[in-house]
Amino acid sequence: MKWKTKDGGWNPYLAGVLTGLLAIASVFATTRLLEKTTYLGASTTFVRAAGFLEQKIAVNHVASNEYYTKEKVRVDWQFMLVIGIFAGALISSISDRSFKIESVPPTWEKRFGSSIAKRAIWAFAGGVIAMIGARMADGCPSGHGLSGMMQLLVSSFAALALFFGVGVLVARFVYGRRES
Amino acid sequence: MSKEQWLGLITGVIFGFLLQKGRVLRFDKQVGAMLLKDMTIFKFMLSAIIVGMIGILLLSNAGLIQLSHKAMNLGGVLIGGTLFGAGWAVMGFCPGTSIGAVGEGRWHSIFAIMGMIVGAAIYAELYPFFKSTVLAWKDFGKIGLPEAIGVSPWIIVPLFCFGTVVLFFWFEKKKL
Numbered sequence: 001m002k003w004k005t006k007d008g009g010w011n012p013y014l015a016g017v018l019t020g021l022l023a024i025a026s027v028f029a030t031t032r033l034l035e036k037t038t039y040l041g042a043s044t045t046f047v048r049a050a051g052f053l054e055q056k057i058a059v060n061h062v063a064s065n066e067y068y069t070k071e072k073v074r075v076d077w078q079f080m081l082v083i084g085i086f087a088g089a090l091i092s093s094i095s096d097r098s099f100k101i102e103s104v105p106p107t108w109e110k111r112f113g114s115s116i117a118k119r120a121i122w123a124f125a126g127g128v129i130a131m132i133g134a135r136m137a138d139g140c141p142s143g144h145g146l147s148g149m150m151q152l153l154v155s156s157f158a159a160l161a162l163f164f165g166v167g168v169l170v171a172r173f174v175y176g177r178r179e180s
Numbered sequence: 181m182s183k184e185q186w187l188g189l190i191t192g193v194i195f196g197f198l199l200q201k202g203r204v205l206r207f208d209k210q211v212g213a214m215l216l217k218d219m220t221i222f223k224f225m226l227s228a229i230i231v232g233m234i235g236i237l238l239l240s241n242a243g244l245i246q247l248s249h250k251a252m253n254l255g256g257v258l259i260g261g262t263l264f265g266a267g268w269a270v271m272g273f274c275p276g277t278s279i280g281a282v283g284e285g286r287w288h289s290i291f292a293i294m295g296m297i298v299g300a301a302i303y304a305e306l307y308p309f310f311k312s313t314v315l316a317w318k319d320f321g322k323i324g325l326p327e328a329i330g331v332s333p334w335i336i337v338p339l340f341c342f343g344t345v346v347l348f349f350w351f352e353k354k355k356l
Contacts, residue, residue, distance in 0.1 A: 001352065005203060012223040013348070015202030019224070020231025022198065026191045027236055027245050034184050037246040040195065042276035043300075050301040067307035077188035080181075082279050084192015085199065089283030092200035102286045105207035105272060120291040123271050127278075127295020128302065130267025134275060135303040136260030136310060138250045141274040145225055148250055150232040151240075152325040152333055152340075155252040159261045164214070166265025171214035174269060 008096045023150060030077065038077050039151075041143035043134040045082045047071045111175050137162075196280050199224075205280040207272035207289070214269050219356040226344045233340070237333055249322030255314040271295065 003011050023040055030038035051073030055062045062068050093099035104119045112118060134140040137159045139148060145163070148156025181189075199205050202224045212218030239245045268274060271292045273281055278296065281289035303310075326333040 007203070009203040010201040012202045012204065012220045013227045015198050015204075016224040016227025017231050019195065019198045019202070019228040020233075020235070022191065022194055023228065023232040024235030024239065028239060029187060029191075031245045033187060037248055039248050040191075042274075042279070043296075046275060046296045046300040047304060050297045050304065053297065054301060065304055065307075066311075067304040070307075075185060077184050080185045080188030081192035081195065082276070084189045084194075085196035085276055085280045086283040087189075088193040088196025088198075089200040089205055089280035090196075091193070092197040093284035096201075098200070098203075099285045103288055105211075105286070105288065107208045107211050108272070116288070119288055123273075123288065123291035124295035124298075126267045126269070126271030127292040127297075128267070128299035130264050130271055131275070131296040131299030132303050132306075133260045133263025133265070133267060135300060136256045136314060137264060138253070138256060138260070140264065140276065141225070141268075142276045144250065145274075146228055146232065147248075149229045150236045151247050151249065152233065152237075152336060153250055153252075154320070154323045154325055154328050155250045155257050157325065158252070158257050159264075162258065162261030163265045163268060166262050167214040167269045168216065170266045170269035171211055175211060175215060 007098055009098065019146075020150075023146060034077065039143070039147035040081070041078055041139065041147060042082055042085075043131065043140040043143060044071055045079045046131055047135065048073050048076070048079055107175065195276075196283060199277065199280050200284055205273075205277045205284055205286070207281070207286065210274070210277065211269070211272050217356065219351045223348065223351060226347070230341045230344050233337060237337065247324070249324065251322050252320040253315055253318075254320065255317035256310075259314050267299075 001011065003014065005011070027037055027039060030036060047067070048071065051062050051068045055073065062073060103116050104114050108119055137144065139156070139159060141163060144156040144159040149160060203209060204221045204224045209218060209220045213221045236245070240247050273289050273292050275296060278289045278292045325336060
């Protein structure tokens, strides 16, 4: 096993262990500094982002919506975490020169060709479905997959198993036919 | 910016940095895992989980942090988990990695992000409906695996770690 991947990335086990340490430090730091234990997560931020955008056209509608009221449309810890993920990935990819402008992912291109419009439509549709599911299950691979599993939650074991199990079936159907 | 926002930003920058270094932000890595060809994201996730699990449960035992349980709502987890899995396979990103992917130049994930924002808005509109149907089915409440099966977490954790390490050896043997 090597410390670096062929393209200059880190061994995924090492990056994972460091992410585990980050999760511990973050839980401790939020408890100490914000007096509220907060766990890594990402999908609620999409609700808040949707709320902010809708506020531009219909302020009262957002204010009277039960779900937006429940999740509170504001720039909170997690919202900044998600912005930070963008910045961290940018810094890392520029520093090791793995930053690359890519319009269509290679695996997709092999199966469906290089049309950006085609990719865009499917990515958009997948995004709509996935986010409805993530909100219904109350978490995504960060909130359930990392934070929930770390706490041994029954809901997270079930959610992650379904995310991946259904993912395997659908991926096989969508991408698998021509290969293997 | 408030203390809360700064703390989130700093944590996020480190998180994004590690996600990118682990090369898990790529569409090809996520779909590769679902095609059972490249287990990079599982090596990353499971390593993070076993380390984080030990630390978080120790801190919680010591009374230094609170656990934040997500309820085991049967309808929500079953239907939501299925929808997420299907969407994830087509989109090739999860919510956190879609943002990081733009950061490393894979700008096509913008379309996935737009879809997810629209999905969140649709969910917000339909929330009253879901609350009285899917989410009202059966709620087991905020249960952890230790309470559910009546075993100490300190029996589950070593078993989970052992199983994970065995899986890692298998990944390496099969060069996944």
